Amino acid sequence: MGLIIGLVGSARPWGNSEVLVREALASAQEAGASVAALRISDLHVEPCTGCMRCAFRSEECPIKDDMRFFLDTVSQADGLILAAPTYFLNVPGPLKSVFDRVLMLSPKWDVRKDEDLKPGGVIAVAGLPPWRGVSRPFFNAFLYALGFMPVGSVAVFSPGPGESLLDDEIVGKVRELGRRVALGEKRSFMPEGNTCPVCDSDFFRLEGLEAECPICGTKARIVMEEGRARLDFSGGISDRWTSEGLRKHLNEWIRETGVRFMAIRQQVKERRRALEGREINWIKPPERERGYGGSEEGSGKGA
Numbered sequence: 156m157g158l159i160i161g162l163v164g165s166a167r168p169w170g171n172s173e174v175l176v177r178e179a180l181a182s183a184q185e186a187g188a189s190v191a192a193l194r195i196s197d198l199h200v201e202p203c204t205g206c207m208r209c210a211f212r213s214e215e216c217p218i219k220d221d222m223r224f225f226l227d228t229v230s231q232a233d234g235l236i237l238a239a240p241t242y243f244l245n246v247p248g249p250l251k252s253v254f255d256r257v258l259m260l261s262p263k264w265d266v267r268k269d270e271d272l273k274p275g276g277v278i279a280v281a282g283l284p285p286w287r288g289v290s291r292p293f294f295n296a297f298l299y300a301l302g303f304m305p306v307g308s309v310a311v312f313s314p315g316p317g318e319s320l321l322d323d324e325i326v327g328k329v330r331e332l333g334r335r336v337a338l339g340e341k342r343s344f345m346p347e348g349n350t351c352p353v354c355d356s357d358f359f360r361l362e363g364l365e366a367e368c369p370i371c372g373t374k375a376r377i378v379m380e381e382g383r384a385r386l387d388f389s390g391g392i393s394d395r396w397t398s399e400g401l402r403k404h405l406n407e408w409i410r411e412t413g414v415r416f417m418a419i420r421q422q423v424k425e426r427r428r429a430l431e432g433r434e435i436n437w438i439k440p441p442e443r444e445r446g447y448g449g450s451e452e453g454s455g456k457g458a
């Protein structure tokens with residue numbers, strides 16, 4: 156059973172992400188797990204600079220911030236539950252910054268085993284269905300990249316802070332998710348309607364009579380039935396987030412880009428010279444003290 160950690164991807168105190176993580180953790184606790192929670196916005200995480208030292212040379216990231224703490228904390232969890240809002244159709248910024256830096260785990264992909272993937276759960280919050288955008292499958296992808304397999308994801312539509320608590324069906328689904336993560340259940344990989352069986356994506360790239368999930372690469376055949384399109388996933392799922400798939404991507408593509416670049420580095424430098432000779436007026440923001448400086452309610456300390 157072990158430790159289940161809830162990640163809150165919203166900085167809004169007592170927002171939907173927070174209250175639903177609390178519900179999921181309460182249910183996990185009732186199932187016998189010990190629980191803890193971490194607010195993503197409490198972390199100080201700098202942007203990835205793309206230096207590639209982690210992936211190319213298996214070196215520790217040179218950026219000294221909370222990312223190593225985050226990865227070490229998460230690695231102690233036996234299960235992970237992420238709840239986060241949709242901001243402008245997508246993953247909120249602080250969570251995306253953390254996601255980008257998960258490349259730091261790439262040296263581990265060399266030895267990662269599918270049997271070691273731990274259970275995860277996703278609660279994807281948005282204001283209204285037509286504006287749900289693409290966040291839900293990215294939240295699932297985040298868990299896969301961290302080494303957790305989402306047993307399921309719950310879509311929540313609820314704009315006001317914590318108002319999802321009034322929806323008994325949602326609370327029930329979230330509590331069930333928490334219980335399943337605590338019990339260490341496995342994902343079924345059964346598609347529900349026209350959603351990707353790997354990452355629950357409901358947006359697809361179309362090519363001929365085929366639809367491809369842009370997040371995990373799983374392909375489906377488009378079948379017309381009684382005037383409606385149905386996605387037939389019986390051809391199998393993509394190996395993108397499997398241990399073998401990640402290893403292949405790391406070794407056959409990411410690391411190869413380094414080798415390829417070394418061969419053309421001089422040419423790039425020569426072409427760059429013409430640009431270096433042109434003065435650029437870099438527009439800089441004004442120097443000021445950083446920080447939000449908002450009210451107690453907006454400071455993440457809770458109301």
Ligand SMILES: Cc1cc2nc3c(=O)[nH]c(=O)nc-3n(C[C@H](O)[C@H](O)[C@H](O)COP(=O)(O)O)c2cc1C
Nearest residue numbers: 165167170171172240242243244281282283286314
């Ligand atoms: C900056 C911002 C952008 C938002 N963008 C979207 C959006 O694109 N689609 C949507 O459905 N809701 C959007 N919302 C609504 C939130 O997803 C919704 O209020 C959610 O409950 C917030 O989760 P929280 O309570 O955990 O903070 C946005 C909210 C904010 C503050």
